[in-house]
Amino acid sequence: MQVYDQTRAPCESALTPEQLKKFETFVADVTAHDGTSPFSEQTLVILRRCAQDDTGVARLFTVTDDCGQILGAWVVVTPTQESPGIIEGAAHPAQRGCGIASQITDFIFTKVLTQNDLAQYTAWVHQVQKDDDGSLQDIAAYLTKKHGLAPVRELHKMALELTDDSVHTIRVAHENTQLPPGVTLRTFAGDSEELAWLTLNAAAFADHPEQGKLTRDDLTERINSNWYQAEGFFIAEAPNGLAGYHWTKIPVPAAESPEGEVYAVGVSPAWQGKKLGKALTLAGIDYLTRASAPTGEKLSRIVLYVDAENLPAMGLYRSLGFTDLSVDRMYERPKSP
Numbered sequence: 001m002q003v004y005d006q007t008r009a010p011c012e013s014a015l016t017p018e019q020l021k022k023f024e025t026f027v028a029d030v031t032a033h034d035g036t037s038p039f040s041e042q043t044l045v046i047l048r049r050c051a052q053d054d055t056g057v058a059r060l061f062t063v064t065d066d067c068g069q070i071l072g073a074w075v076v077v078t079p080t081q082e083s084p085g086i087i088e089g090a091a092h093p094a095q096r097g098c099g100i101a102s103q104i105t106d107f108i109f110t111k112v113l114t115q116n117d118l119a120q121y122t123a124w125v126h127q128v129q130k131d132d133d134g135s136l137q138d139i140a141a142y143l144t145k146k147h148g149l150a151p152v153r154e155l156h157k158m159a160l161e162l163t164d165d166s167v168h169t170i171r172v173a174h175e176n177t178q179l180p181p182g183v184t185l186r187t188f189a190g191d192s193e194e195l196a197w198l199t200l201n202a203a204a205f206a207d208h209p210e211q212g213k214l215t216r217d218d219l220t221e222r223i224n225s226n227w228y229q230a231e232g233f234f235i236a237e238a239p240n241g242l243a244g245y246h247w248t249k250i251p252v253p254a255a256e257s258p259e260g261e262v263y264a265v266g267v268s269p270a271w272q273g274k275k276l277g278k279a280l281t282l283a284g285i286d287y288l289t290r291a292s293a294p295t296g297e298k299l300s301r302i303v304l305y306v307d308a309e310n311l312p313a314m315g316l317y318r319s320l321g322f323t324d325l326s327v328d329r330m331y332e333r334p335k336s337p
Contacts, residue, residue: 038090204266258293262304
């Protein structure tokens, strides 16, 4: 990949099958280098859907080399009545420090969006505390100084290496944690309870910026993903309906060292404070300690993402041996008093 030419201008890319394939390659390259995707899963779901139905809800902006390979990419998702817009992206690891990130963000914030528009958007900077060369910290500071955005949310990526000792700790904790009386655990039943699950998820994450807004199309998209396994989608059922869930994930293709993920844990407000969340969390983590990657290899670690403000969850994860890997940070334009 050639060195970036500072005179090359960012531009909006048509969401053709060919361009989407190049974008997916770019995302895979960044993910392999950084250890996490430069885009949230929902942003990728929306962009792929736009490529199919041409709704224009998501727009792709890129800088490319002379061969059309993507050196940097940003996605802008249009705001709705329910949710703010999203801006996120990255420069290719081989091109960081060349000014690509600042040039694309300047282009989006001054040429694509108006100052009034910016108040309706949030911007994500991923892997703020992991990047050794400081370029991601630089773009985070740039967003603050140049465009007046302020950090409003931190999402911690945590990991547990699966050693004999850590697996023993998980299994003992799981065996010693009981479900609340009247609650049983099973796996997701599929089409017949999609609506019930969506209702539960919306209630459990009523104040969550992304998870609580999932639609039936979003759920279908995930169920149709190559990583979906019903055996790793746990449902806590109470006599009066669904009480909670723990959805685990084993990404495909697997990383060099296969890992599992605590994808989402949700508890109905009626069951919060009754230790159901802890029981569900341990049930899913215990499952991942026994699960295998599609290649048949045992998982080497378990990862998860948790909001910095969710102190009870962070305390539980740390007590089980999870440690911080990195921080994703969300920025927005401060609202006028």
